Amino acid sequence: KRGGGDSWQLSLGKAACILTGASRGFGRSLALLLAPRLETGSVLIPVARSQGGLAELEAELRCSFPSLKVHSVQADLSTEDGLQLVLRAVQDKLSGAADLERLLVINNAGSIGDISKSFLDFTSPAEVNSYFAFNVTSALCLTSSILKAFPGHPGLCKTVVNISSLCALKPFKTWTLYCTGKASRDMMFQVLALENPEVRVLSYAPGPLDTEMQQLARTKSGDPEVREQLLRMKQSGQLLDCSVSAQKLVTLLLQDTFASGAHIDFYEI
Ligand SMILES: NC(=O)c1ccc[n+]([C@@H]2O[C@H](COP(=O)([O-])OP(=O)(O)OC[C@H]3O[C@@H](n4cnc5c(N)ncnc54)[C@H](OP(=O)(O)O)[C@@H]3O)[C@@H](O)[C@H]2O)c1
Numbered sequence: 472k473r474g475g476g477d478s479w480q481l482s483l484g485k486a487a488c489i490l491t492g493a494s495r496g497f498g499r500s501l502a503l504l505l506a507p508r509l510e511t512g513s514v515l516i517p518v519a520r521s522q523g524g525l526a527e528l529e530a531e532l533r534c535s536f537p538s539l540k541v542h543s544v545q546a547d548l549s550t551e552d553g554l555q556l557v558l559r560a561v562q563d564k565l566s567g568a569a570d571l572e573r574l575l576v577i578n579n580a581g582s583i584g585d586i587s588k589s590f591l592d593f594t595s596p597a598e599v600n601s602y603f604a605f606n607v608t609s610a611l612c613l614t615s616s617i618l619k620a621f622p623g624h625p626g627l628c629k630t631v632v633n634i635s636s637l638c639a640l641k642p643f644k645t646w647t648l649y650c651t652g653k654a655s656r657d658m659m660f661q662v663l664a665l666e667n668p669e670v671r672v673l674s675y676a677p678g679p680l681d682t683e684m685q686q687l688a689r690t691k692s693g694d695p696e697v698r699e700q701l702l703r704m705k706q707s708g709q710l711l712d713c714s715v716s717a718q719k720l721v722t723l724l725l726q727d728t729f730a731s732g733a734h735i736d737f738y739e740i
Contacts, residue, residue, distance in 0.1 A: 479726040484572030484628075486513045487565050489557070489617060491548060491610075492580030493517030494524025496682035497634065500713035501579065502528055503535075504721050511538040514568050518544045518557050519580065540564070548580055548613070549605035558616050571627055575724075576617050578610040578656070579634040583684050584648030587693045593647055606652035611659055618670065628671065630724065633660045635674040635734055645693035657734055664732030671731050675720050678737030681710040711737065 486509050492498035494517070502517055509515065515532065519525055525543040532541045544560045546553035565571075584602045593599055614631055623629060638646060639653035657674045664672035679685060679701075689701035704710055716737050723729055723740070 479722075479728075481508070481725065482510055483508045483513075483575065483724060485510045485570060486573035486575050487516075487568055487571050487621075488513070488573075488575040488577065489516045489518065489561060489613075490577045490579060491518045491557075491613070492634075493528060493543070494519030494521045496684065497677055497680055497713045497717060498577075498579040499524070499528055501577065501717040501720065502532065504714065504717045505575075506532055506536045506539055508721060508725065509536075509539055510572075512540075512568070512570070514540045514542065514564055516542050516544060516557075516561060516564060518546055518548070520545060520547050520553075548609040549601065554609055554612060554616075557613060558620070561617055562620060565621070574617070574621055574623070574627060574629045575632070576614050576630070577632040577634070578614060579632075580609075581606055581634065581652075581684075583646070583687055584652070586645050586649065586688065586691050588647070589645055589693060590647050599648065602648045603652060603655075606648075607655045607659070610656055614660075614663070618667075623669075629669065630671040630673070630727075631660065631663065632720070632724070633657065633672070633674040635676045637676055637736065639674070639676065639734065643694075643697055645697065661732040668731070671727065671729075673723065673729050674732075674734040675723065676734065676736040677713075677716040677720070678711045679704055679709065680713050680716060681705070682713060685710060 490502055493502045517528055522545050529541050529543050542564045544557050546556040633656050635657055636653045638650040639657040642650050660672050660674055689698055692698045719737055
């Protein structure tokens with residue numbers, strides 16, 4: 472069913488979609504752009520910590536896409552309890568979903584970490600472990616547990632998306648945790664692609680987005696040059712609207728021609 476050249480699908484079929492970090496920013500925009508591409512009977516499970524953000528998204532989705540089943544899960548993915556909460560909800564909500572054509576897991580939730588510090592300041596293993604528990608471990612364990620819980624059937628297309636960053640490839644001063652986390656995730660998902668050729672895996676770098684994370688980046692970065700560069704980007708209108716970047720990801724998923732495991736950047740396509 473994979474589209475080639477210009478002949479891409481208009482729909483992702485009857486799908487179960489788990490999307491982390493859906494309460495705001497890129498994840499929220501992505502949820503709203505994915506919804507019209509999911510056929511009747513599809514289930515969307517948005518995950519985040521903030522009840523308010525999730526409730527608002529859920530209300531908007533229910534109003535615009537009444538045939539979509541939306542079950543948001545309020546969970547903190549930096550804790551094991553939070554992870555278990557999501558896994559239980561996924562089992563619960565998907566056990567009754569028949570004839571699914573696609574399982575779509577989108578690892579979007581993330582944090583930038585303490586970017587005021589230089590490499591030499593990271594002497595506390597607890598601080599470092601806590602960053603990686605959320606940004607690396609939870610994405611690995613959530614994805615593996617979901618794939619394991621749905622061994623699948625012929626005709627079920629499994630797609631895993633890792634929301635990556637230029638920082639997976641290029642170092643930035645004072646962004647030790649963020650760059651390392653994003654590089655680890657890219658590699659982790661390349662191994663998934665290699666081991667499981669039947670799973671379609673994509674690391675998508677969404678470009679510089681006008682979100683809360685970007686605001687933190689331009690105000691809290693310890694390196695003045697990084698701060699100034701990000702401030703210039705904001706002031707000169709170079710930050711991307713989340714919807715513009717999310718639409719590109721949706722198109723990549725509909726086309727479904729990417730090499731599994733690839734890192735694809737917004738500006739490449
Ligand atoms: N912004 C950029 O310029 C940029 C550039 C490249 C890549 N990215 C990547 O794009 C993705 C989205 O970024 P964004 O800019 O939209 O970030 P954002 O505005 O900070 O949103 C982050 C999302 O993750 C959720 N989240 C944070 N901590 C969580 C936790 N412990 N458990 C569960 N959910 C949690 C947040 O919801 P709650 O607070 O409600 O939990 C929110 O929905 C991230 O992976 C980021 O690294 C961003």
